[in-house]
Amino acid sequence: MRTRTTIPLAVAAVTVAATALVGGTAVAAAPAPATPSAAAAASTEHVVVIGIDGALLDRIAAADAPNLDAMIASGYSSKTSLYASPMAPTLSGPGWATNLTGVWPDKHRVLSNTWGTTTGLDRYPDFLTRLERANSALTTYADASWNPIVDGSVGTPLVQTVDQRYAASSDADAAANAVSTLRTTGPNASFVHFDDVDHAGHSYGAASQQYLDAIAEVDGYVGQLRAAVQSRPTYSSERWSFIVTADHGHTDAGGHGGSTPAERSAFILKTGPGIAKQTPAIRPKNVDIAADVLATFGVARPADLDGRPLATVSTDPFDTMVGALRPRVDETGIPAGTLGWTHSMPSGWSVDNTGMGTGGVTEWAGWSLTTDEFWTQSQRDQSRETNVRERGVFAVADSDEWADKTHTGTFDSRITSQPYSVAGKTSATVSFGNHYRQDGTQRATVLVSFDGGAFRQVASYASDHIAQTASVPVTVPAGAKQVRVQWALTDADNAWYWAIDDPQVR
């Protein structure tokens, strides 16, 4: 917990168009594609993504919100957590861009609420635009109470290509337009945004009755949207799913943008055909919403999309240890009821701490398994919050947190994988989530051992690798049958950390 220099936020200066907000008006749609796909088929699938700005899942239960309560009682529901600075602040621009594009802010580059036109949105468009490009016969609709999502007033609209778009003058106006559109047009894919919960959060705080009242109000709009869909004459022959999410949370006193768990907090609810009540043990991420919608319509997911469909089953060996996670021992800032660390390892995995000093913070004495919720609360604002591409349970070697209690020696720990078959191969690729911060003499190395032989280095890191995915090519010796992979964090004296996840050998 020693004082750290804040990493500068790498925000390019942007020129903000001085366009006035236009409330309650339909915004001119982007030009239609020159060659619409005549062969593209209509779909019976329909998805309505509802965005409730600044809403906290924990406060829905306390509010008079029967429609959202019913979604939680019958469908998929989970908390999620977002990034923090220096990747992006917990603001609406980055939050809605993440939900709509399915990539994190280091790709979509919407880093504020005045994001301008120099972003990554051209390369990473919203899911409505991706649906239109894949199949222009699909009908799409976007309706936002916070107009910059659809109107381009502060930069590239977050929804770029869509059949119908509406910049609403209020949440009531947004709801009225959505009710009418869902009942009549019945678009295949819709995004409808409500802003009043965020307004109440700013004015009165998330702990206030006014914040609960705003959730109740928006809950009524959610009910109106669902009723509008059910009133369609063709409803019985259509498939409708509803997803509800948020762009950030709020502090009890009101406000967001920072790195507290409440500000980083969001959630995903989903109901629809084939979805049973469930709260997944491995939490989804907000980037999954776009991936899930694309999957609903059978549209291929680009390889560089960060999200995955909500029903995806984890194949990460670390996630098998979710039931072994324990409460804090020496850490003091993490709530006592939060389960989030263990030195137990998955079957076939081991940790070698023979080079470690003694003492230190128990939770981080050598490689540990942990979660975002637990690890980020050990100390905020040191880029642990930007470990956005690792999910569920991941492995951490954290020399900085370990050194916060009396200890001798340095941090020197090695985690070794289960054996992977390489029989008959001449090469393999070791891939893993790679979130690494360099400091001092700290060394991070990846090593491999074939059939019990000596470990030899295949990769090392001497500079920051934030929210990366590593892909390390390995030559397989003739006749080798199995390989083990080792990640070693050594010579670390109150330095930084290394977090790895989802290791694979292909």
Ligand SMILES: [Zn+2]
């Ligand atoms: Zn706000």
